[in-house]
Amino acid sequence: MMSVTVPAPDMAAPETRAAVERLARTLETEQRGLEAMREAVADGALAASFMRAVLAIERSGGSVVVTGMGKSGHVAGKIAATLASTGTHSHFVHPAEASHGDLGMIAPNDVVLALSWSGEAPELANIITYTRRFGITLIAITSKPDSALGRAADIGLFLPAAEEACPNGLAPTTSTTMQMVAGDALAVMLLERKGFSARDFRRYHPGGKLGAQLLSVAQLMHKGADLPLVGKDMMLSAGIVEMTSKRFGIAAVVDEAGNLIGALTDGDLRRAFQHGFADMKVEQAMGKRPQTVTADVMAAEVLARMNDLRITCVFVVDGHKPVGLVHIHDLLRAGVA
Structure with a gap:
């Protein structure tokens, strides 16, 4: 017709x-x-x-x-x-x-x-x-x-x-x-x-765009072996391997106790190598203000935060320890936007 x-x-x-x-x-x-x-x-x-x-x-x-x-x-x-x-x-x-x-x-x-x-x-x-x-x-x-x-x-x-x-x-x-x-x-x-609350609302609205917006970070985050992690004393060349293998363009930097102390990004690498390649410890090149959320935060809140800060990833933390990562593509695939 x-x-x-x-x-x-x-x-x-x-x-x-x-x-x-x-x-x-x-x-x-x-x-x-x-x-x-x-x-x-x-x-x-x-x-x-x-x-x-x-x-x-x-x-x-x-x-x-x-x-x-x-x-x-x-x-x-x-x-x-x-x-x-x-x-x-x-x-x-x-x-x-x-x-x-x-x-x-x-x-x-x-x-x-x-x-x-x-x-x-x-x-x-x-x-x-x-x-x-x-x-x-x-x-x-x-x-x-x-x-x-x-x-x-x-x-x-x-x-x-x-x-x-x-x-x-x-x-x-x-x-x-x-x-x-x-x-x-x-x-x-x-x-x-x-x-x-919004979490209560989620129970009755699992479908459609509204359901997607009410998803929690825990339901979307990458965790375990998929989470890019590097130690602060690791050499930058080894940190690059971890970053590229996980394909997020970012890695969480942790101290000896496993606490999140920074983030290593593509931008950090460009700044570190602006005068040519020189291997160094990850701690010397990392950014010291990683963006974090907890696992119970709603997906719509995370998307709004990413848009405000013009970033593509946030780390999910339990206390001071990184337990996951959410990329903006995860939110888009879930239909949050």
Whole structure:
């Protein structure tokens, strides 16, 4: 199947200008919705509700069961995924399927997080009734405190009314953005309170570019026989053999106790031999400030450091002893960049 060639738009054409104006209006409308949320948080009531929701989830001992219908349901699925990937056990239950057996996916110590902008989605009725019958905490994300969902909820995250970006005022746009942000806020509050770290994040994100960035140095480093090591009293001619055999263009220089005291690089060799070859001890030619990291550092941090310092290698140390080496090519091959 052949791809379709799309010509560059005529930005001066009236229809193009009208489309770009609609783009700007959409962004501005949704931004106003988020600004209204920020103001509601600053006023205190919404912030207190968010805090109550966080505490309820933390103290429940169960999962967060997120539900919603239509566009709110799609947002609910994303919120469930975000919570699960940041250390809060969570899953999505479709409200229509809940009426046909999936209510069994809600445990007594779970918390139900229900989304409905109007608060009147009829498909939520059975889930709402179920939580009331069995004393399961119900948190609502809605714009209508007096709705069926708002009245039934133990905790209401009542979002301010906002204009939809749809020119007809019908398609959920601003409202779903605000619901999404509310879910993100809950997830971030929870992960920060539990001290969820990048290493924890790695457990749930092993794949793709994000997984690569969260690799640790220990997973990428060259070690053992692959690590170029030379003693400080070794003659430079022998040090060159070790450097070239390992093909990194660098070697770690260690003292009698095996502690890292310097690095021998191609640049050090050029400087040592600028007036002609003269053999000498490695210690006389080495650089005395080798760049080091520990094995638990994230690959993305190492890449940023290499870019800042304009270097291609760092040594991995355990205390003062070199145990590995990471080359920028290792990071690139792993997909960190």
